[in-house]
Amino acid sequence: MKRFPLCALIICSLLFVFTHDSDADSKSPKWAATSVEKAGPDFQIQGEYSGVLGEDSNEPLKYGVQVIALGDGAFQAVGYPGGLPGDGWDQKEKVSAKGEKTGNVISFTSEQGRGDLEDGKITIFDADGNQVGTIKKVHRKSPTLGKKAPANAKVLFDSNRAEETVKNFTNGKITNEGLLKEGVTSKQKFKDGHLHLEFQLPFMPQARGQGRSNSGCYVLGRYEVQILDSFGLEGKDNECGGIYKVGAPSVNMCFPPLAWQTYDIDFQAAKYDKEGNKTDKAKITVKHNGVTIHDNREIDGPTPGGTNKDETIAGPLFLQNHSNPVRFRNIWVIEK
Template sequence: MKQFPICALFGCYVLLVLTQLSCADTKSPKWAATSVEEASPDFQIQGEYSGILGEGSDDPLKYGVQVIALGEGAFQAVGYPGGLPGDGWNQEKKVTVDSKKNGTVISFQSEDGRGDLEDGKITIFDAEGNKVGVLNKVERKSPTLGKQAPEGATVLFDSNQAEKTVKNFKNGRITEDGLLKEGVTSNKTFKDGHLHLEFQLPFMPQARGQGRSNSGCYVLGRYEVQILDSFGLEGKDNECGGIYKLGAPSVNMCLPPLAWQTYDIDFQSAKYDTDGNKTAKARITVKHNGVTVQDDREIDEPTPGGTNKDEAMAGPLFLQDHSNPVRFRNIWVIEK
């Protein structure tokens, strides 16, 4: 058996430890938790809160708040009069306030009043300091989460049969718990149909913008429905539910990271006559977590970064690798 110098072994050990410390650096924008167990304590605070302000009065108001973890005990709260997005908010006024954890309480102060977050609830006070209501933490789920593939559908990936169905993708890779990793292209191609896709965004509190849980669902390999941790953001074309560079979602339905989310997408290829002239543009309808965010939108041209630009061809499902550990499960297509 070959003997290795003790200094060489020690050097390898030090390198291994430094590598592990680097990967576990929660202050790095690239740090990502793919499970609740890996996430920092701030993850338990982040989320959605909902309740009634002025309950029992002549003018009660349903109110929702999304609390976003920004790393190192910092948070941002976005308040929605009428209720959370997709649950009553009228998409007009909203209130955005930053704060930092101080002991066990996080106080969000605005000109309209104050919200104190503690023990899984937000107590709301008006500008004069009077208590007007309590918002409790809620966990919303998509109504199509876990929807099984109907008869005749093409199952592209099933986490219950991960080893088998991962073979339906080029570069298919799975995690130890049977989830599909990003950066894959389906072997099968399609023209018109309905796609069901379930995805999970990692928790990346230090990251911002396009660096926060970025991937993309390229329908037909050429039209990107953006995947991004845009929880609590404005809802732009380069955020979750947007057709990248072509159209913003009608409402930002992104749930907090590590929650399982759904895309249900109806897609129609561009049409051509026998002479090769385009007679109709491609069209896409997107439901994000059960809410229509793109309604029969015409697509003028393919999104950059896809697998092909020839709109006359059938195309695959391409799930983009943008260096963030986005996970997928329960993917199927009904061809029309």
């Protein structure tokens, strides 16, 4: 069998029963689901798919697809030869195709093949109509998800002790489920250290761009690592994992909305001599869902929207409120 470049996919036919509830049918870009139970049927279709094409051929090909919900039964598909981002994709080639719905079928179309999605799997056919493989829906988890705080760590928030640890933040508020809400600033301040943060993006299929599950993780209150539903997007400096106005992530590791995600961040404050001259820029290393997306990156100065711009002082952890219900849990810092 010839090597099938599924990056040139796709007619992707999705067969499903429409059981929209009133919330999931909302036309408002501000509508957000914070739980799977309230997300509606489109949520069940969106997500990640992975598998191997041509397993019996001389050139088997690992392949990943991200299916993005756009609201009202509309979807976008992005295909990745070699595997999903962070799982084999070489970042050189991908395809994006918008779905067109006919009855209960949504088709993602390209010139060289099709994929039929049903019951959590996509059956792939090449341009000649030959079946070349099936990829199944997967639910990836960060290898550091649920990582326990070491003995020498300062626990800023623990959802198992929500009522107690929410007091570590100014303006701290929690949900009925014991999760930390956005728009909080830690009372403790830091200079150099390691931060572990777990966050969950709401499902906002009608929203676009910066209005889609937006928050921000401000290290030292002045350097923003963006939090945004960038699932399936390009991975820019204003998207998830980007350091705002500084640099894009090396790879877009954003998981689908409502999946718990992690940031593991090593940070070093800018250094100054006795005369007040800057001798070393602030530096940051970021792992998003276990994959390094910034490696000892230098930051010239504070990014917009933080709590302070003075690089000579210690600063807090600030989790931005952008009017979207982003949730947090398991937050701790090791000072260095």
